[in-house]
Amino acid sequence: MPIGDSVTEQNKKTIRRVFEEFVNQGVFSVVDEIYREDMVDHQPLPGAPEGRPGVKYTIAGLRAGFPDLHVTIEDMSAHGDYVVIHNTWRGTHLGEILGMAPTGRSIESRGVVVWRLADGLIAERWGIDVESNMLAQLGMRRLHRGGRPGRAAGLETLAGPSAVPVVNILSIAPGRTDRWRELQAELAGPRLAEYEASRRRAGIVRESFWLRQAGAEFVVHYVEARDPAAAGRRLRDSAAPFDCWLRAAAHEVYGADPWAMLAEGPAAAAGHAWTLPVELAPVGQP
Incomplete structure (x- = not known):
């Protein structure tokens, strides 16, 4: 840890790297540096494996569907081992995602993510209407049934209010x-x-x-x-x-x-x- 950095500030820097290097630039090697091997993502894309490979699978799938994917962190706070962010996801649906052919639609989606870190590495992630809001704009919705609690089982047609x-x-x-x-x-x-x-x-x-x-x-x-x-x-x-x-x-x-x-x-x-x-x-x- 750099001299003068508190644990919470270092945790916030780690989460910034998720978006600045991994999600926005596609530097997948960052995952091996900042995630635990047994990291648990509670909202992966359907079909994602466990641990680090699942993290790479989810972002690879999103970047394939939205090649210009870019995430902006709007607000961030840290509380002990937890970091909470509000962010905005933007991209254009130019590639296939979850079996859906490209529509050319531009999307903008806001969401919240809660992260837990352990010894400076990302251990858990809870995404609250982040990727799911993106998919909703394409007419898809996560289903939460069966499997491990918190893991998405599939997609269905979406109808309902924006929030x-x-x-x-x-x-x-x-x-x-x-x-x-x-x-x-x-x-x-x-x-x-x-x-x-x-x-x-x-x-x-x-x-x-x-x-x-x-x-x-x-x-x-x-x-x-x-x-x-x-x-x-x-x-x-x-x-x-x-x-x-x-x-x-x-x-x-x-x-x-x-x-x-x-x-x-x-x-x-x-x-x-x-x-x-x-x-x-x-x-x-x-």
């Missing part, structure tokens, strides 16, 4: 981890119907809470909405009994209101996760 992803990092108050787990169980169980109705009112399409550990416990709060800030304002200001209860419970766990943070705009994307069915997705939210 903007936002990630915030929430610190769990000391001694509140068990309460966090209880809250996730309540949202996924007895209060699920109220929770779903609340998210629909707010205009949220998907929301997830992932518990991570990196010295201290924290939660990755991921939201997709047509207008995340507007959704955050609706939840922050809502007088509905369920919304008031959930804000109070969140303050108990995090010492903050996650939806007030959302209302302020994009940050720096497991417990309960909820996705609105496509046929029920909100349309024309104000």
